[in-house]
Amino acid sequence: MQQPARLVRGMCFGIALTLGLGLGAAAQVHAFEEIEAKIDYRQGAMRAIGGNMASLAAVIVDxxxxxxxxxxxxxxxxxxxxxxxxxxxxxxxxxGETNALPAIWENWERYEQLSEDTHQAAVRLLEAIEAGEANLGPRFREVGQSCTACHDDFRHRD
Ligand code: HEC
Incomplete structure (x- = not known):
């Protein structure tokens, strides 16, 4: 009588394991897709920043x-x-498809500081534009240099 009981228990365990693994794999695929989407979002946002810099350069520099x-x-x-x-x-x-270097997460405070530098440089440029300053070149270059400062250390160069 013990044999079949063990067999049933074994089968139940087998089914539970299969289901568990199946769900685990599905959850993993989902998590991976979510990470890819987050990377797509940030690259899109960075390209948009880059596009706005290009338009600013056309007017201010060119x-x-x-x-x-x-x-x-x-x-x-x-x-x-x-x-x-x-x-x-x-x-x-x-x-995955990212040029973000692991150094970002190892130097988080510096990363935050470099981000803040870009933000502050952009604020100063906006203030100069709103004040109608004629020579916007130096303010614009400050923003550009702040982008490079972060990319130099934290973005993979292809
Ligand atoms: C605090 C760090 C940091 C600052 C500041 C920063 N970037 Fe980036 N940028 C990155 C990283 C890291 C990547 C790579 C992201 C990736 O591939 O997932 C990136 C990617 C980009 C890309 C490529 C996006 C793509 O198509 O994959 C552009 C364009 C860009 N940045 C423009 C700028 C400009 C312009 C500025 C300044 C106004 C700026 N960034 C400021 C860290 C920064």
Whole structure:
């Protein structure tokens, strides 16, 4: 009588294990997709910052006057988007299709500081634009240098 009972118990364990593994794998796929989506979001946000920098450069550096009225709009986007760059880098988003270096999570305070530097530089540029300052070049370059300062140490160069 003991044999079949053990068999049933064994089968139950087998089924539970299969289900458990199945669910575990599904959860893992889901978690991976979520990480990929977060990486897509931050890369999109970074490209948008880059696009706004390119538009600012066309007016401030290359002198395209037609779009001067849009300067504040572009600077404001960078001010807003750089308020929390570290928030775009939650732990665990350091693998897959990303150029984010693991050093980010090992030097988190410095990372936060570099993000704050970009934010403050963008705020100063926006203030200069709103004050109608004629020579915006130095303020613009400050923003650009702050981007490079972070990319140099924390972004993988292909
Ligand atoms: C605090 C660090 C930090 C600052 C400041 C920063 N970036 Fe980035 N940026 C990164 C990292 C890290 C990546 C790589 C992200 C990835 O691949 O997941 C990146 C990626 C990018 C990309 C490529 C996005 C893509 O297509 O994959 C662009 C463009 C970019 N940044 C522009 C800028 C500009 C312009 C500024 C300044 C206004 C700036 N970044 C400021 C850390 C920073």
């Amino acid at each position: 002198g395209v006057e037609d779009y001067r009225d849009n300067l504040a709009l572009h600077a404001r986007f960078i001010v807003d988007m750089s308020r929390d760059i570290p928030g775009l880098f939650p732990e665990g988003t350091d693998f």
